[in-house]
Amino acid sequence: MISWPNLVSQLFNGLALGALLALISSGLTIIYGTLGVLNLAHGAMFMIGGYAGFVAYQYTESFILAVIAGSLFVMLLGVVMERVIIRHFYHRPHEDQLLVTFGLGICFVELVRLIFSSQSQLVPPPALFQGITNLGFMFYPTYRLAVVGIVAVALGALFIILYRTRLGMIVRAGIEDSVMVDSLGINVYRVFMVVFGIGAMAAGFAGIVNAPVVSLTPGIGDDILVQTFVVVVIGGVGSFPGAILGGLIAGEIISVTSMFNPGYAYVMLFAAMTLVLVVRPHGLLGTKGRE
Amino acid sequence: MLKQRPFLIETLTAIGLIVAPFVLPHLGFAPNTVNRILVWGLFGLGFDILFGFTGLLSFGQSAFYGTGGFVAAYLLTRTGFSNVLGALVIGMIAAAATGYLIGLIALRRTGIYFAMITVAIAEVFFFVEFNPLSDFTGGENGLPGVPTPSFNLGFTTIHFTNGWSLYQFIALCYFVGVIIALRIVRSPVGAIFSAIRDNPLRATAVGHNIHGYKLTAFVIAAAYAGFAGGLLGVLQAFMPPDAFTFDTSGQLVMQTAIGGRGTLFGPLVGATVWLFLQDFLQSALGLGAAWKLVLGVVFVLLVCFLRGGIVGGLVDLYSLMSGKRARKAAETEEAEVEAPQQAPPAPMRAKEVEHPAYSGPILKATGLTKRYGGLVANSDIDFSVNQGELRGIIGPNGAGKSTFFKMLTCEIAPTSGQIVFEGRDITGLKVTEVCQLGLTKSYQVNQLFTGLTVRQNLTIAALAELRGKFRLDLFRKLSDVKGLTEQVEHTLALVNLSRRADTPVSELAYGEKRRLEIGLALATSPRLLLLDEPLAGMSPRERVETVKLLKSIARGRTMIIIDHDMDSLFELVERVTVLQEGRVLVSGTPEEIKTNAAVQEAYLGGVHGEIAA
Numbered sequence: 085m086i087s088w089p090n091l092v093s094q095l096f097n098g099l100a101l102g103a104l105l106a107l108i109s110s111g112l113t114i115i116y117g118t119l120g121v122l123n124l125a126h127g128a129m130f131m132i133g134g135y136a137g138f139v140a141y142q143y144t145e146s147f148i149l150a151v152i153a154g155s156l157f158v159m160l161l162g163v164v165m166e167r168v169i170i171r172h173f174y175h176r177p178h179e180d181q182l183l184v185t186f187g188l189g190i191c192f193v194e195l196v197r198l199i200f201s202s203q204s205q206l207v208p209p210p211a212l213f214q215g216i217t218n219l220g221f222m223f224y225p226t227y228r229l230a231v232v233g234i235v236a237v238a239l240g241a242l243f244i245i246l247y248r249t250r251l252g253m254i255v256r257a258g259i260e261d262s263v264m265v266d267s268l269g270i271n272v273y274r275v276f277m278v279v280f281g282i283g284a285m286a287a288g289f290a291g292i293v294n295a296p297v298v299s300l301t302p303g304i305g306d307d308i309l310v311q312t313f314v315v316v317v318i319g320g321v322g323s324f325p326g327a328i329l330g331g332l333i334a335g336e337i338i339s340v341t342s343m344f345n346p347g348y349a350y351v352m353l354f355a356a357m358t359l360v361l362v363v364r365p366h367g368l369l370g371t372k373g374r375e
Numbered sequence: 376m377l378k379q380r381p382f383l384i385e386t387l388t389a390i391g392l393i394v395a396p397f398v399l400p401h402l403g404f405a406p407n408t409v410n411r412i413l414v415w416g417l418f419g420l421g422f423d424i425l426f427g428f429t430g431l432l433s434f435g436q437s438a439f440y441g442t443g444g445f446v447a448a449y450l451l452t453r454t455g456f457s458n459v460l461g462a463l464v465i466g467m468i469a470a471a472a473t474g475y476l477i478g479l480i481a482l483r484r485t486g487i488y489f490a491m492i493t494v495a496i497a498e499v500f501f502f503v504e505f506n507p508l509s510d511f512t513g514g515e516n517g518l519p520g521v522p523t524p525s526f527n528l529g530f531t532t533i534h535f536t537n538g539w540s541l542y543q544f545i546a547l548c549y550f551v552g553v554i555i556a557l558r559i560v561r562s563p564v565g566a567i568f569s570a571i572r573d574n575p576l577r578a579t580a581v582g583h584n585i586h587g588y589k590l591t592a593f594v595i596a597a598a599y600a601g602f603a604g605g606l607l608g609v610l611q612a613f614m615p616p617d618a619f620t621f622d623t624s625g626q627l628v629m630q631t632a633i634g635g636r637g638t639l640f641g642p643l644v645g646a647t648v649w650l651f652l653q654d655f656l657q658s659a660l661g662l663g664a665a666w667k668l669v670l671g672v673v674f675v676l677l678v679c680f681l682r683g684g685i686v687g688g689l690v691d692l693y694s695l696m697s698g699k700r701a702r703k704a705a706e707t708e709e710a711e712v713e714a715p716q717q718a719p720p721a722p723m724r725a726k727e728v729e730h731p732a733y734s735g736p737i738l739k740a741t742g743l744t745k746r747y748g749g750l751v752a753n754s755d756i757d758f759s760v761n762q763g764e765l766r767g768i769i770g771p772n773g774a775g776k777s778t779f780f781k782m783l784t785c786e787i788a789p790t791s792g793q794i795v796f797e798g799r800d801i802t803g804l805k806v807t808e809v810c811q812l813g814l815t816k817s818y819q820v821n822q823l824f825t826g827l828t829v830r831q832n833l834t835i836a837a838l839a840e841l842r843g844k845f846r847l848d849l850f851r852k853l854s855d856v857k858g859l860t861e862q863v864e865h866t867l868a869l870v871n872l873s874r875r876a877d878t879p880v881s882e883l884a885y886g887e888k889r890r891l892e893i894g895l896a897l898a899t900s901p902r903l904l905l906l907d908e909p910l911a912g913m914s915p916r917e918r919v920e921t922v923k924l925l926k927s928i929a930r931g932r933t934m935i936i937i938d939h940d941m942d943s944l945f946e947l948v949e950r951v952t953v954l955q956e957g958r959v960l961v962s963g964t965p966e967e968i969k970t971n972a973a974v975q976e977a978y979l980g981g982v983h984g985e986i987a988a
Contacts, residue, residue: 122487169679178486179432180678183632186434186625187675194668202664306621310498313491321488347506354499357492361483 089222094343095336100228100297102335103235104290108308109315109327110242111286117259117322118279121170121181125189127309129284133158133291134300135196138207147210151292158288159281166280171273189305197302204299207292227296234293239328242286246324255279259322311338314353318360320370329368388553392546396539406538407610408654412646413542413549414606419631419642420556421599426628427637428560429592430572431482434624435493436600438477438500441619443470443601445504448518448614449511459524463548463605470601471594478593482586485575494621501619518614537612545606552599556639558850559595563838566853568592570835573824580786580822581899582810582839591847629674635684644685735798737762737903737933738783738814743792745778745957752778754957756792760903766935767944767965770954771978776937777819779954780905783935784816785809796903811844816905817896819937821888823880829891830863830876836898837862862898869928870894871920886917890924897928904928906936910943918943945969953977 112126123129137154141147165188173181208214209227217226246252254275258265266272291305298304311334319330334353341352360368399409418440425431447466450456481492504512512518524544525534535544559565570578571585578585608614617623626649627642634645649670656666681688736759743756753775760766770776781787783794785806794802796814809815824832837859842848854860867873870890875883883891889909896904909925910918922943925936929947938944945951945965953960953968955977961968968974 116487122490169675172679177430178490179426179430180682182432182487182490183628184675184678186628187671187678190625190629191668191671191675194665194671198665198668307498310494310621314495317488317491317495345506347502350499350502351507354495357495358480361480361492365483 090343091340093222093224094339096224096228096232098336098339099332100231100235100335101339102332103232103239104294104331105308105311105315105335106328106331107235107238107242107290108287109312109319109331110239110324111283111290112312113316113319113322113327114246114255114259114324115280115283116316118255118262119170119174119276120262121173121185122178123280123283124182124185124309125165125192126284126287126312127305127307128189128192129158129162129287129305130291130294130308131196131300131302131305132161132192133288134207134295134304135200135205135291136288137292137295138205138300141207147207147296150207151289154292155285155289158291159285161288162284163277163281165284166277170280171276174276189309193302193305200302202302204301206299207295209296231293231297235290238286238289238293242282243324245282251275251278311353314357316367317357318368320367323367323369323371326367326369384557385554389550392550395546396542404651406542408650410542410545410610412643412650413545414603414610415627415630415646415649416640416643417549417552417606418600418603418627419634419646420552420639421596421603422627422631423636423639423642424556424559424568424599425592425596426631427639427641428565428572429568429589431589431592432490432628433481433493433593433596434490434621434628435477435481435495435497435500436596436627437619437621437623438497439470439474439597439600440604440607440623440627441500441504442473442604443467444604444608444614444618445512445518446470446601447605448521448608451522451608452518452520452614453511457522459522459609460526463602463609466605467598467602470604471598474594474597474600475590477597478590482589482593494624497619497621497624501621504616504619512616513614515616517616518608519612521608521612521614523609523612541610545610548602548606552602553639556599560639561853562849562851563842563853563856564588564591564847564849566831566835566838569827569831570824573826574822577818577822577824577895578835580784580806580810580815580818581836581895582807582815582844583835584807584845587845591849629670631684633674633677633684635686635688635690638684638686638690641684641686648685734762736760737764737797738935739795740783741793741795743779743782743794744790745775745782745787746790751957753782753789756954756957756959758952758959760933760935762933763931764933764950765929765948766933767948767951768935768937768954769939769941769944769951769968770960773956774954775957776954777907778957780816780907780935780937783905784814807844810839810899810901813900813902814905815896815899815901816907817893817909819907819911821892823888823891823895825880828877828879829872829883830867832880832891833863833866833894833898834859836895837866840899862900866894866898869897870924886913886921889913889917890921893921893924893928901932903933903935906934906938908938909936910938910940922947 108126108130112123116122133154136157137150140153141150144150169184169188173184213227213230215226216223217229246255254265254270258272258275262272315327315330315334318333319326319328333356337352337356338349341349395409418436422436425433443466446469447462450462450465451459456462477496481489481496484492505514523534523536523541525532535541560568567578567583567588570583571588575585604618607618630645630649631642632645633648634641634643652670653666656662656669662669677684683691738760740756740758743753743758744751745753756779768776768779778787782789785801785804788803792802793800796809796812799812801809801812824835834853838856841856841858841862864873867876870893872887872890872894875887880888880891889912893906893909906925910921913921918940925934925947936944936948948965950962951965951968952962953974960973960977961971963971
């Protein structure tokens, strides 16, 4: 049952899933780090990204346009959500923030279910990445390899935004101490809006990029949300490098365990999370007091 | 709201449950729907204690609902165990035990971490149920054939079969559940639960082991969930695997928020609304699958605009109509009239000394140092205070006074050095333990339980003194705690808040809040009381009052006071220690300090030197 090609291909699967989780978790973690709001609708953002891309693909038949449309739509949705609802919750207790984002997530999922029904939808991979690739020692679906590359580029772009731009500097400062940033004369609330948009876009982008790998259903974001939580707990809340490290660890755990018995994938993931909580309660790369 | 006439709520619940089968059919409720509402309501009683009262929002309750349900159903369908009630209780115990283990992990973190961990846990249980344990749980088929309860009374056998007959059994279970939940929220433990929701930091500082109490709330919620899960199997004659899904947890959270959190009956009301709307939207309006979208929108709107849910809204409406607001306003006016001079209350007794033979200094710190990275906040401080002494600490801003206090009360650990309280080394102890030993402080920035009344605030502090840091007297009435009323009334009188005893803290004036802040520390009967800027922000008149208050509480106890108001401080204390840049500059009597050149230089920033040059 366990053969080397099998193991290697599962490691590749884990890398693809891990990269995807890393991207989604980065979105969640920068939103939480900056705004202090845990967005329980983040899984729904991932799902909507897929569906928005699907619609765009129906009209244009272009995968690239689908990716752009899906990402932009979710970013816009994030900005609207922040402006209309989330900003009224900054000064309310954490529980209320959790409740309202949880409710919004359900509304999004049910709305999509209403429009597209529960049937699964397909977005084919772009022509360039169709088929399988011979890696010398094994054959592997080309698009899955491409996913790793595409997501790596997206993570790189996010890194540049966060660590090489003025906005990124403000965001990172905001994660440390948003009150201080506010008193330095920077309009923190405008930054919050932008961060929410970028964070949502990360999930939406992942959603459309992932669409050709799996088929789209309205509930697709729910599992992803749970996995994202585990990633963030393992990596440390508010830490971008932590999200990447946690994502890769979680992806590999899920894939490798699935090789033996898929039923235990979540058990192993949970065991890893528990281990981290016991040994390093603030996550592998998290800092104390960011809660 | 929950303390009106004795047994009023219990009686009303009983009447409601008895009347329901006669009224509800006319409103279009099928008996099966009513039974399901009651199961959700029972599930929600425990959840409301966890979320509404203790403030811990868990998205993982399905794990315990499923555990209890499947343990009970497995016993009844696969092992030949035929006592339905017995199986339900065993399921409940299994769920509670699971809750204890899970709680140990989930409660390592608070806030959003806690929410995320509970989501993950629930998902794991779902997968475990479907895969590794599918031999026991029937996988996606669930466990069919769960019997209904029957009781052999010797002369006759009562068998609760289905519909309204089964309703009697479930309603009885719900009623018992309500009585137990009411006892819990009215017990000292219940009072501490609300303290944890309001201000966990202060609940810890007045001497409660809040981790233990959180775990207690978590286990209670798990037990309720387990029992309700078992009832679900009995009700449907089949244990459905979807009891374990995340949707179950989500539905419980939404129903509780719709009905009203912190009310115990909120989940029941929420379930009624939920199941009624589901039925109404699906069949009457023909909305089909869109019903959940409508409910989602209703839920979001309620969270945005009606935080207390339906029950909370009704309570607000009731108090508005019954003119409670008007009365409250009158009460406020009355309180503002100058209080007639009463005889000052007797000084308050400090906690009994455990080892009266000890006669050395009550507090002795040696070589106390605190570093934050490269910044040295406190450096090598030697400090000693005698029994009964009244010591002042002054120093310019940033001298490290508050850091020093935080180390003395063990809120933060020193980088190096030793703290000895009454001959006992307390370095490295927790703030809760130190408070239980008789050393506590009042905070520079108010740390009150803002959602509670003045009396409730002081009750929570007094409970820590009277009950120790952790005790599971879940069924004891608050009024049965020996000495509690005296302790609270006495503290109220001391800090001159007797007239405001039933006012919510959020409605107090600043000076009153400051006095309550001192009262919270005082109600734990400390032998050594630290006061961090008790006079800060007060008007001159309030200062005079507070100095009088401090003098009266100083009798029979040792106090250390930080303040910037030197006139007041010098009048109050016997000795003064001056801190500067994290070091002790000088110690002496107020007169010595007033005339000390080094102190003047510290405050005026070396002006003398410049003038001389």
